[in-house]
Amino acid sequence: MPAAASDPAISVAGLVKHYGPTRAVDGLSFEVAPGEVFGLLGPNGAGKTTTVETLEGYRDPDLGTVRVLGLDPVRDAPALRPRIGVMLQEGGLYPGLKPLELLRLFAAYYDDAESPERLLDIVGLHDATNTAVRRLSGGQKQRLSLAAALIGRPEVVFLDEPTAGMDPHARATTWQLVRDLRDRGVTVLLTTHAMDEAEQLCDRVAIVTGGKLAALGSPAELTRHAVSDEIWFAAAPGLDVLAIARALGLGADGVVEDRVSEDRPGEYVIRAPGTPGRIADLACFLRDENVTLAALQAGRRSLEEVFLQITAEEAR
Amino acid sequence: MKTRALAAQTRAETILQLRRGENLVVTLAIPLGILVFFAKIDSVTTAGFAHPVDFLVPGVLSLAVMAAAMVSLGIATGFERRYGVLKRLGSTPLSRGGLLIAKTATVLGLEVLQILLVVVVGVAIGWHVPAGIVPAVGLLLLGTIAFAGIGMLMAGTLRAEANLAAANGLFLVLLFLGGMAYPLDKLPTALQDFAKALPAAALSETVRSVLSAQAFPTGELAVLLAWAIGAPVLAARYFRWEE
Numbered sequence: 001m002p003a004a005a006s007d008p009a010i011s012v013a014g015l016v017k018h019y020g021p022t023r024a025v026d027g028l029s030f031e032v033a034p035g036e037v038f039g040l041l042g043p044n045g046a047g048k049t050t051t052v053e054t055l056e057g058y059r060d061p062d063l064g065t066v067r068v069l070g071l072d073p074v075r076d077a078p079a080l081r082p083r084i085g086v087m088l089q090e091g092g093l094y095p096g097l098k099p100l101e102l103l104r105l106f107a108a109y110y111d112d113a114e115s116p117e118r119l120l121d122i123v124g125l126h127d128a129t130n131t132a133v134r135r136l137s138g139g140q141k142q143r144l145s146l147a148a149a150l151i152g153r154p155e156v157v158f159l160d161e162p163t164a165g166m167d168p169h170a171r172a173t174t175w176q177l178v179r180d181l182r183d184r185g186v187t188v189l190l191t192t193h194a195m196d197e198a199e200q201l202c203d204r205v206a207i208v209t210g211g212k213l214a215a216l217g218s219p220a221e222l223t224r225h226a227v228s229d230e231i232w233f234a235a236a237p238g239l240d241v242l243a244i245a246r247a248l249g250l251g252a253d254g255v256v257e258d259r260v261s262e263d264r265p266g267e268y269v270i271r272a273p274g275t276p277g278r279i280a281d282l283a284c285f286l287r288d289e290n291v292t293l294a295a296l297q298a299g300r301r302s303l304e305e306v307f308l309q310i311t312a313e314e315a316r
Numbered sequence: 317m318k319t320r321a322l323a324a325q326t327r328a329e330t331i332l333q334l335r336r337g338e339n340l341v342v343t344l345a346i347p348l349g350i351l352v353f354f355a356k357i358d359s360v361t362t363a364g365f366a367h368p369v370d371f372l373v374p375g376v377l378s379l380a381v382m383a384a385a386m387v388s389l390g391i392a393t394g395f396e397r398r399y400g401v402l403k404r405l406g407s408t409p410l411s412r413g414g415l416l417i418a419k420t421a422t423v424l425g426l427e428v429l430q431i432l433l434v435v436v437v438g439v440a441i442g443w444h445v446p447a448g449i450v451p452a453v454g455l456l457l458l459g460t461i462a463f464a465g466i467g468m469l470m471a472g473t474l475r476a477e478a479n480l481a482a483a484n485g486l487f488l489v490l491l492f493l494g495g496m497a498y499p500l501d502k503l504p505t506a507l508q509d510f511a512k513a514l515p516a517a518a519l520s521e522t523v524r525s526v527l528s529a530q531a532f533p534t535g536e537l538a539v540l541l542a543w544a545i546g547a548p549v550l551a552a553r554y555f556r557w558e559e
Contacts, residue, residue: 056407078411086407091400096332108324109408152409 007070009034009156009187010055014064017050017211024050026211027064032204037178037188039202041195043311047211048191049089052160055189056086068156082110085154087145089161089191095134099125099144102133103151110152123147124173138165146174150181157181159190163197175201195304205303207310214310219303228301231274234294235286237265244270247285248278266294274298321410325418330425332392339388342487343426347380348437354497355441365528369443373434374452374524375496378459380430382490382516384423385460390467390483393419398476402557412557423464427456448526455526455537458544459519465547466515472555490516495524512536515543 010032017025025047032038040048053059054066057073057080066073071080094102103116120126123143128136136144142165149157159178163171178201181188192198198205199219207215207222215222241260250259250272260270272278279298286293301309333339355368365371396402405415431453439445466486470479491497493507494516500508511517518539525532 058403058406078409081407082409084407086404088400088404092404093399094328094332094396094401095399096335097328101328101331105324105328106408109318109321109410111318148404 007034008032008067009036009069010038010189011067012051012055012064013066015051015054015061015066016063017047017054017059018062019050023211025054028208028211028213029064030206030213030216032187032189034187035182035185036203037182037190037201039198039205040189040191040208041193041198041205041307042191042208042214046208048208049160050211051208052158052189052191056084056158057081082152083155085149085152085157087149087157087159087162089164092145093133093141093148096132098129098132099136099147100129102144103147106148106151112153113151114153116151119147119151122177124170139167139170142166143170143174146177150177154186156187156189159188161191161193163192163194171197195302195307199303207307209311215306222306223301223303228297228299228305229271229273231270231272231278231282231296231298232268233270233282233296234267235291237262239268239289239291241268244268244282244285248272248281318409322414322418322421325410325415326421326425329392329418329422333388333422333426336392339392342387342484343380343383343430344433347376347383347430348433350379350497351376351434351437352441367442369438369441370528371499371524372497373438373443374527375494375520376434376438377431377452377456378494378516378520378523379491379496380434381427381456381459381519382463382494383487384426384430385463386467387483387487388426389419389423389464390471391480393468393471394474394476394479394483397471397557397559400558406557420464423460427460431456446527446529448529451526452523455519455523455540458540459515459523462515462519462540462543462547465544465549465551468555469547469551472551472557475559490514493517495520513539515540515547518543 008031012031013029015025015028016023024045028047028051030038040051042048050059054061055068055073057077060074068080069083073080094105097105100116100120103120107113107116120129123146125140125143125147128140133141133144142162146159146162149159162178163174166174175197178188178190182203190201202219204216204218205222206213239262241262245260248260248270250270259272260268262268270278270282279296282296283293351369351372354372393402402415406412435443435445467483470482470486474482493500493503493511493514495511496516500511500517500521503511512535518536521533521536522540524530525536
């Protein structure tokens with residue numbers, strides 16, 4: 001039956017998967033809307049890859065149901081495979097082929113493939129066309145693997161740790177590619193360890209621990225209620241932390257020490273809620289000292305802090 | 317299944333096969349080397365063969381098929397399994413059936429090249445192309461199925477390095493016990509009986525009999541058939557696509 005426009009692109013309902021006595025996935029449920037970029041976050045062994053590989057049709061669920069574009073990834077594989085793109089966590093490339101040869105081969109599997117030359121250019125491998133895959137760097141292999149996932153103009157793309165091993169430039173290229181996919185209405189499910197990646201790219205994320213869903217929502221939603229009682233800012237290294245504490249009126253209770261510290265050179269933590277008054281005091285202090293503010297975070301925790309808190313709670 | 321995908325897959329597999337130097341040694345250099353070397357030292361002449369090449373060409377054709385179907389196919393497939401290539405292809409529209417068709421076409425293409433070279437070199441050193449070519453090709457195809465089954469069984473169950481060692485080791489054992497470079501009756505009697513149960517001797521003996529118009533060895537054909545059925549069935553049963 002054709003999927004209606006409002007149907008989810010991906011649905012996972014009560015998924016359970018065992019490996020021997022280990023429950024890799026333990027009753028996981030979530031849905032991904034068409035055109036959404038969805039992130040699966042979780043520590044190693046949380047069941048992210050198992051979930052993704054079940055959606056890709058590599059494994060049968062022990063219990064529960066998974067659907068991609070309304071299709072069963074195993075039973076309806078011949079109908080589904082032309083419509084999805086897959087980037088495995090590692091491997092999947094012929095070591096003896098050159099990048100363009102590999103993309104031309106993959107292009108032949110699909111009816112309306114992208115131009116291999118153009119795609120190679122987009123992922124920034126045009127200068128590696130004469131290098132066999134086995135001699136590419138880890139980041140170059142990742143980019144080729146990403147290109148192979150996109151060559152068939154998929155409607156749904158699965159990216160398992162797409163930027164692992166990439167240098168910052170390649171990471172930026174990959175992020176831009178994912179944003180372009182979203183602009184074209186492609187559904188993306190990615191797993192990542194990098195919280196900045198999830199915050200930058202994902203419309204919604206699911207935090208998974210021990211095969212179970214621990215949190216689900218947009219990065220903004222997940223961080224909204226996590227009120228921080230710290231102010232974090234970055235500026236020139238070596239500022240007088242005691243002077244900062246006094247400027248913010250933190251010496252009133254007699255203990256000035258430890259209220260402000262320079263945790264890493266140029267990165268300061270003020271152990272007090274980021275009220276508007278304190279932020280104004282901090283700004284005045286920096287003006288008086290003629291110090292440029294590089295970054296400021298107050299009132300809301302980063303996704304990374306929320307992630308660490310949730311996964312630590314689950315581990316207890 | 318799309319012809320374009322099958323053609324591209326066969327082309328890629330063929331390119332990869334030709335790029336592996338060690339593969340060309342096993343599939344081309346060793347069979348041709350054995351043909352020329354053993355023809356020149358003339359140590360194999362047995363009753364019923366006017367010239368060593370009459371004995372050697374059928375044996376070397378069998379050896380070539382064993383190298384292509386078991387060693388070359390098996391080792392390549394084992395490493396594709398190790399590098400996650402087989403897994404990755406599993407989520408493309410190229411089905412497993414399509415991959416097997418492309419691999420079969422690649423092996424057959426290599427075998428055509430091997431047979432041409434063996435025949436050309438054989439003729440150059442005194443072989444006269446006899447009648448019985450058509451049944452010989454049929455037997456070589458049967459041997460291809462048997463050896464491909466063995467190669468794929470090892471490739472789909474062993475670690476890539478173990479598979480590499482096993483395929484090369486088995487190649488050597490089957491060469492020694494295969495009645496390919498010298499007659500089986502040069503072996504100790506107990507070893508002869510063991511060798512006759514193996515697919516290498518069954519293939520070379522049957523090919524030799526149809527190419528030299530000897531009495532057809534029905535027992536050897538039965539052994540070859542058993543391997544051609546048993547090995548692929550076991551491979552299909554135990555092959556794991558991920559290492």
